[in-house]
Amino acid sequence: MLNDLLVAFQAVATIENFLSMAAGIWGGVIIGAIPGMTGTMAVTLALPFTFYMQPIPSILLLVALYKGSTYGGSVSAILIKTPGTASAACTTLDGYPLAQQGKAGKALNMALYSSCTGDFISNLSLIFIAAPLALLALRIGPPEYFMLMIFALTTVAGVSGRSLLLGLVSACLGLLLATVGEDMYGSFRFDLTVDMQSGLAVAPVLIGLFAIPELLKIIVFRNNQSHKPMQLGDNRVTRDELRRSLKAMLKGSMIGVVMGAIPGIGPSAAAFSSYGEAQRSSKNRENFGKGELxxxxxxxxxxxxxxxxxxxxxxxxxxxxxxITGVMLGAFMIHGMTPGPMLFENNLHEVYMLFIGMLFSSVLLFGAGKATMRFFSHISRIPPGLMAPIVLALCVFGIFSISNSMYDVIVLLAMGIFGFFMFLFAIPAAPFLIAFILGPMLEENLRRALALSRGDPSILVSSPITWLFASLAIFVVVVTIRQQLKKAKV
Structure with a gap:
């Protein structure tokens, strides 16, 4: 095996492979930082260009685009409170407050260090524990998925701000809007127009909820706001700050690894679950949402x-x-490699090359992040009055370009107005987004589980995995209630 790895290392260490990875990382960071320009779009648009490339450079290009766009979403989330990707929505909760405090550079650096750490640990998990995690994923059916979603929804308590009641109201609204469109049995709900039969896409809801209200604040409260641009302040993350955040970083990486290995969960749910866990176990939990690294x-x-x-x-x-990995599946097939158990039999050399290339891409991500940080950080110096129309144009163009649909643009603007009213009534937006993202998975797996058991609800606690997630959810709820009671006494 060691000899095979050395041969694969030599095969990967070519100019063509490094250029492919560098182009993918840089392109992904830039695309991810533009609101509405998702990583899925980047990988999909790059797919035709890989037809004429060798198999490994083409796969590494797509993987690099995926990684770069995932990190890039944090840039706009921190600087202008407009997450470039859905998975960066959680980063706005503390990233933007830090930017307002003149610590945009510090927030960007922490995002880069955390992204590279999570990415590197994820690559190592792919290399060493792919088979065990894949077997675990096979054991997770609809009941386990449902209980996992219930546990993930307990994150709502951590991002509800001062009022848990308002957080629950926000989450209920998110679950309600998640039901718009066609259900798994072909019934339509809230189909006031033909377009609404397809439901509400995540991207316009996400960007409308976070970006448009900020623009409306600039317009409505322009006389009460200072038009001085934000100062970058000290860009460095101190050794003490890094050491204090290391626990959250490692926990988050492992949560991402486990939830990413389960098909259909995705990075957004992983980010909010990790955030909730970090807040529950942190000594500085009261500072979360106010600018906590x-x-x-x-x-x-x-x-x-x-x-x-x-x-x-x-x-x-x-x-x-x-x-995104669905698009990559197509790329594998195009180049004559069929993913699955036989891939390790028929294309072991290419698999080793892919593993080593992904480790290299983590290093390239750090370099690209450092190189672009100085450029992106100047965005925070743009006066709000000039920034507002630029951000609005990017949001509208980005959302329209996803599916060339004016319906998505209308959803974007409608959610923006809705988000502004939520701000006026002090209803937190984060619980709404968590519930909206998890809602469809929660409902679908509940209905599938009940269909399998012919309506018997005991299937929801029929395996050790369901008991594990149910116990964790109950534990979190009990701890949250105790904390709320302590606050009420004080």
Whole structure:
């Protein structure tokens, strides 16, 4: 095996492979930082260019685009409170407050360090524990998925701000809007127009909820706001800050690895789950949502921790872990490699090359992040009055370009107005987004589980995995209630 790895290392260490990875990382960071320009779009648009490339450079290009765009989403999330990707939405909770405090550079550095850490640990997990995690993923059926979603929804308590009641109201609204469109049995709900039969896409809801309200604040409260541009302040993350955030970073990486290995979960759910766990176990939990570096570390390490582990079910089982790896499945097939158990028999050399190339891409991600940080950090110096129309144009163009649909643009603007009213009534947006993302998976797996058991609800606690997630959810709820009671006494 060692000899095979050395041969694969020599094969990867070519100019063509490094240029492919560098182009993918840089392109992904830039695309991810533009609101509405998702990693899925980047990988899909790059796919035709890989037809004429060798198999490994083409796969490494797509993987690098995936990694770069996942990190790039944090840039706009921190600087302008507009997450470039859905998985970076959690980063806005502490990243933007830090930027407002004149610590944008510090927040960007922490996001980069956490992203590279999560990405590297995810790559190692792909290499060493792909088979065990893939087997675990096979054991997770609809009941286990449902209980996992219930546990993930307990994150709502951690991002509800001062009022748990308002957080629950926000989450219920998110679950309600998640039901818009066609259900798994072909019934339509809230189909007021033909377009609404397809439901509400995540991207316009996400960007509308976070970006448009900020623009409306600039317009409505322009006389009460200072138009002085934000100062970058001290860009360095101190050794003490890094050591304090290391626990959240490592936890987030492992949460990302496990949740990324389960098909259909994705980095957004992993980021919020990691954030909630970091807040529960942190000594500075009261500072979360106000500009806490641990929050950024937890979020970014988790969503990047999914990048490598989403390849686990793809390579080991031939099952894509998310939409992007679904596109990569097509790339594998185009180049004559069929993902699944036989891939390790028929294309072992190429698999080793892919593993080594992904480790190299983690180093390239760090270099690209450092190189572009100085350029991106100047965005925070642009006065709000000038920034508002630029951000609005990017949001509208980015959302329209996803599916060339004016319906998505209308959803974007409608969610922006809705988000602004949520701000006026002090209803937190994060619980809404968590519930909206998890809602469809929660409902679908509940209905599948009940269909399998012919309506018997005991199937929801019929395996050790369901008991594990149910126990964790109950534990979190009990701890949350105790904390709320302590606050009420004080």
């Amino acid at each position: 641990e929050g950024i570390a937890a979020s970014e390490s988790a969503n990047n921790g999914c990048c490598g582990s989403t390849m686990i079910p793809l390579l080991a089982l031939g099952v894509p872990g998310d939409v």
